[in-house]
Amino acid sequence: MERKEFNYIHLIAIGGSIMHNLALALHDKGLKVTGSDDEIFEPAKSRLAAAGILPEQEGWFPEKLDAKPDAVILGMHARPDNPELLKAQELGLPIFSFPEFIYEQAKDKQRIVIGGSHGKTSITSLIMHVLQHQHLKFDYAVGAQLQGFDRMVKLTEDAPIIIIEGDEYLSDPIKRVPKFHLYHHHIGVISGISWDHINVFPSQDVYREQFRIFAEMTPKAGALIYDKDDEQAQLVSIPRTPETVAYVGYGVHEHSIRHGKTILHTKKEGDVEIQLFGEHNLRNISAAKEVCKKLGVKAHDFYEALRTFKGAAKRLENIGENSQSVVFRDFAHAPSKVKATTEAVKRQYPQRHLVACLELHTFSSLNKAFLPQYKAALDQADKPIVYFNPATIAHKRMEMLTEEEIKAGFGNSRIQVITDSDVLEEELHNQNWSNTNLLLMSSGTFNNLNLESLLKAIL
Known part of the structure; x- marks a missing residue:
């Protein structure tokens, strides 16, 4: 099948992690690239600005489509009633998802x-x-x-x-x-x-x-x-x-x-x-x-x-170590990955204590009905900690979780449940890190936990 040629592309929701990288890749190819988004965070903002394709202001502007780009790429972050999407449909412009x-x-x-x-x-x-x-x-x-x-x-x-x-x-x-x-x-x-x-x-x-x-x-x-x-x-x-x-x-x-x-x-x-x-x-x-x-x-x-492959960022990533401790960061949030990652660190360092800290952050992980999928996921940790932010649950309009429900879901009464990031930070700072490793697992940030200060305290 013949590949279509494009000279001018507009991206709806250009600020997304993969979408802004696509915008940069197309810009690298010499195409004209424009885009919009209602929120653009770092590092997307700086990277788009350096390439000269950062939208002048955040928000949706249907009039941008009047220039009739050769194609519109629709990011998952946009809603079906997005004003720019509706305008592109009205004009009959070719609309692609990222994979398409x-x-x-x-x-x-x-x-x-x-x-x-x-x-x-x-x-x-x-x-x-x-x-x-x-x-x-x-x-x-x-x-x-x-x-x-x-x-x-x-x-x-x-x-x-x-x-x-x-x-x-x-x-x-x-x-x-x-x-x-x-x-x-x-x-x-x-x-x-x-x-x-x-x-x-x-x-x-x-x-x-x-x-x-x-x-x-x-x-x-x-x-x-x-x-x-x-x-x-x-x-x-x-x-x-x-x-x-x-x-x-x-x-x-x-x-x-x-x-x-x-x-x-x-x-x-x-x-x-x-x-x-x-x-x-x-x-x-x-x-x-x-x-x-x-x-x-x-x-x-x-x-x-x-031999020279160090692994992908946030995939069992060693973010600091000394003779007594190693601190790992991992993107793990699905039950099978949490279990595999926790077991991997314990098996690699069987003589050391393991503090494994998991943030429940995704829709699935915060769903009461899904919690039993985590059964035994943290059993290999000497000190298992589960953290979640009640504000995240409220934002997702989900039913609030209780400490008992989390312990029951994981099938582990040893789990320490923490719902305040300041308390979590204090707990980790006060831990005795002699002959002890730390594993942080999340697709989020533990509500912007100060990693730099934590690493200093541990190492």
């Missing part, structure tokens, strides 16, 4: 889409690190700022492949289709399935169905790479057309832990010391290796690149 536009720009490329409830960003960043190490040309769209890459989106004319982090969340406020259904992958990955986004997918069956659709979209001569030990991933990845699609199952990479370091055992390369750890990361490595193999990367080159 990425597909439009990548029709003539080999598309590799990494899906799954957890591990998407880590697998995507692993693949990108290896390809960059090999000096191979590739485009990408990933959901986090990665070390070694100054954008979250890159679109060029000459790259033969594009690596895409395939989120299962909805693409935009109108079509409400999972993003990863719209990229039309050649190589797809399912890293594991664990019910999430309860506000959109009301049951585990409905959620799993989105991955089954994704799996069945794998084309002839394509490949579906999946976690062979994940029961839910197995259910949707059962080979239906084994004669036309390559189905590749992967597991935990063979390894051992020595003196707090993870060593991979390989057939030809011998032992390879890496900077990552945890069973989930050892699965992510196996998934990335299978993708890179399909892209023609030799095992030797894969492991050589892997």
Whole structure:
């Protein structure tokens, strides 16, 4: 299919994390880019300003569409009654969601889409690190700022492949289709399935169905790479057309832990010391290796690149350490990821106490009916703490949670429930950090917890 050419793009909700990166990528390509948003925060504000494409003022201005851009890209943050969206519809302008536009720009490329409830960003960043190490040309769209890459989106004319982090969340406020259904992958990955986004997918069956659709979209001569030990991933990845699609199952990479370091055992390369750890990361490595193999990367080159991979930001990120303590920050918020991350730190440092602090921040995690999904998620922590901000629950117009409900949901009476960020900060400052590690897990900020001051107190 032929790719459309655009010279002028307008982005509705340009301030979003991935949307402002797309705006910058299009600006880098030499296109005229405009946009609007009702709130733009840092670092988007400074980055858009530096490129000369920051909207003059915040808000929605339908008259901007009178210039008739070649296409309008609609961010998920916009509402269906957005004034600029209504104007674009009235004018009959082409309107794309983020994934639809990425597909439009990548029709003539080999598309590799990494899906799954957890591990998407880590697998995507692993693949990108290896390809960059090999000096191979590739485009990408990933959901986090990665070390070694100054954008979250890159679109060029000459790259033969594009690596895409395939989120299962909805693409935009109108079509409400999972993003990863719209990229039309050649190589797809399912890293594991664990019910999430309860506000959109009301049951585990409905959620799993989105991955089954994704799996069945794998084309002839394509490949579906999946976690062979994940029961839910197995259910949707059962080979239906084994004669036309390559189905590749992967597991935990063979390894051992020595003196707090993870060593991979390989057939030809011998032992390879890496900077990552945890069973989930050892699965992510196996998934990335299978993708890179399909892209023609030799095992030797894969492991050589892997030695220098430090991991994606906020993915078991070491943000400070001394001889007694390590402080980790992780984006974990879904139950399976919280459990895997907590177990990973405890297994890597079995002789140390572990303080694991989780912020309930997303719609699912703050939903009373969803809490039982967290059963045993924090059991490996010596001191488990669950924090939530009552104002967040009020803002989302949800039913308030009680300490008893949280302890019951997690199945853990040892959990300390804190609802005031000042109390949380005081608790962490007063903790004895001798031979003790701290794991902070959240997709939020613990109500702007002062990390710098906390690190000073611990280290």
